[in-house]
Structures are given as C-alpha cells and as structure tokens.
Amino acid sequence: NAGVTQTPKFRVLKTGQSMTLLCAQDMNHEYMYWYRQDPGMGLRLIHYSVGEGTTAKGEVPDGYNVSRLKKQNFLLGLESAAPSQTSVYFCASSYSRGNIQYFGAGTRLSVL
Amino acid sequence: GESVGLHLPTLSVQEGDNSIINCAYSNSASDYFIWYKQESGKGPQFIIDIRSNMDKRQGQRVTVLLNKTVKHLSLQIAATQPGDSAVYFCAEIPPGTYKYIFGTGTRLKVLA
Numbered sequence: 001n002a003g004v005t006q007t008p009k010f011r012v013l014k015t016g017q018s019m020t021l022l023c024a025q026d027m028n029h030e031y032m033y034w035y036r037q038d039p040g041m042g043l044r045l046i047h048y049s050v051g052e053g054t055t056a057k058g059e060v061p062d063g064y065n066v067s068r069l070k071k072q073n074f075l076l077g078l079e080s081a082a083p084s085q086t087s088v089y090f091c092a093s094s095y096s097r098g099n100i101q102y103f104g105a106g107t108r109l110s111v112l
Numbered sequence: 113g114e115s116v117g118l119h120l121p122t123l124s125v126q127e128g129d130n131s132i133i134n135c136a137y138s139n140s141a142s143d144y145f146i147w148y149k150q151e152s153g154k155g156p157q158f159i160i161d162i163r164s165n166m167d168k169r170q171g172q173r174v175t176v177l178l179n180k181t182v183k184h185l186s187l188q189i190a191a192t193q194p195g196d197s198a199v200y201f202c203a204e205i206p207p208g209t210y211k212y213i214f215g216t217g218t219r220l221k222v223l224a
Contacts, residue, residue: 004155031210033212040120040216041216042201042213042214042215042216042217043156043214045211045212048210048211050210056210058211059211090155090156092156097205097210098143098144098163098205099144100146100158100161101146101158101203101212102158103148103155103156103157104155105154105155106153106154106155
C-alpha cells in the first residue's frame with residue numbers, strides 16, 4: 001500500500017551541483033506531476049506527464065528537467081542547482097484528468 | 113521544521129465545534145474540485161472532491177459545498193478534533209487542461 005514514494009526525503013546541495021529526485025507510484029496511474037511548495041504560496045507545477053514517454057512544462061519549469069521512461073516512475077532533475085531552488089518538492093499522480101491527485105511525502109531540498 | 117504556511121490565514125475553533133473553511137476559485141468553467149489536508153512536514157492528503165454538476169457532497173465528518181455563481185468552495189468539518197489541526201487548501205481543474213490550480217490554504221487550529 002505504498003502509493004506515491006519520493007526519494008530522497010532530504011538533501012543539501014551546493015550551488016552548481018546536480019541531482020535527481022525520484023518519484024515512484026504503484027497505482028498504475030497515467031498522469032504524474034512535480035510541484036514545488038514555498039512558504040505562503042500554493043503548490044506550483046514544475047512539469048507533468050500524461051503518459052509513459054511524454055512530458056510537458058508547467059508553471060515554473062526553468063532550471064528543471066524531467067523524464068518518464070517507465071509508467072511508474074517520474075524523475076525530476078536539477079542540472080545546476082541555485083539557491084532559488086531551495087524548496088519542498090512534491091510528486092503526485094492521478095488515474096486521469098479530473099481525478100484525485102495522490103501526493104508523496106515530499107523532498108526537502110536546500111541549496112547553499 | 114515547518115516551511116509551509118508561514119503567513120496563511122488562520123481559523124481557530126474549539127474542539128467539538130464545527131469548522132468552515134472557505135476557498136475562492138479562479139476559473140468559472142472549472143469542472144472538478146478537491147480539498148486537501150496538509151499536516152506539518154507531510155504531503156497533501158485527499159479529503160473530499162466534487163464535480164461541477166453537484167452543489168454538495170458529504171463524506172465522513174466532512175461536507176463540501178460548491179457555489180458556482182460566486183466561484184466559492186467551502187469545506188465543513190463536523191465535531192472538529194485535535195487531529196484536524198492542519199493546513200487545508202482547495203484545488204480546481206479548468207477545462208481543457210491537465211493542470212490543477214491550488215489555493216494557498218488556511219491553517220486550522222483546534223483549541224482544547
């Protein structure tokens with residue numbers, strides 16, 4: 001009964017370093033999303049995918065890349081981390097449009 | 113530590129009272145709405161959803177009301193308990209898009 005699993009849970013990076021956040025879902029959902037959450041702001045969409053092999057830009061895509069090589073996994077990459085990318089990152093998945101989005105527990109990222 | 117909701121509106125209620133949390137949504141044509149609960153340090157958790165062809169939907173201790181005339185959504189929690197203390201936010205999905213739009217949220221504090 002895992003649902004949506006994110007790894008890692010915490011990470012500290014230096015400016016310019018790269019990293020990949022992994023999201024895995026076991027609900028056979030077609031749609032997957034990456035969000036960032038900052039104090040006083042709602043969840044902002046970074047990138048999303050409506051199926052294996054497809055990705056699309058969201059509201060704040062700059063500085064991030066994604067891949068959806070397998071239906072159950074959605075990877076978020078930071079090629080050259082910046083302090084402005086310090087945030088809490090959430091992955092979510094849903095069966096289709098207009099259905100419940102289920103969220104992971106989040107990844108807390110600090111970029112120094 | 114807590115990084116979400118530093119400047120959110122706060123609703124304080126006595127334990128056992130009913131709570132009403134409000135949300136103004138942005139798109140009059142949005143056809144699906146969700147309420148989420150987010151506890152400190154955790155991911156958003158689904159509470160209840162409603163489609164635009166309905167005005168009211170009830171769950172266990174929760175009721176969602178949709179007023180399309182004024183683009184307003186409300187979440188009613190009956191007999192509020194200490195475990196209900198969290199940030200609550202709504203989400204909408206406009207037509208023709210896969211993207212959910214999230215509100216910034218309201219903090220609910222339950223007083224013993």
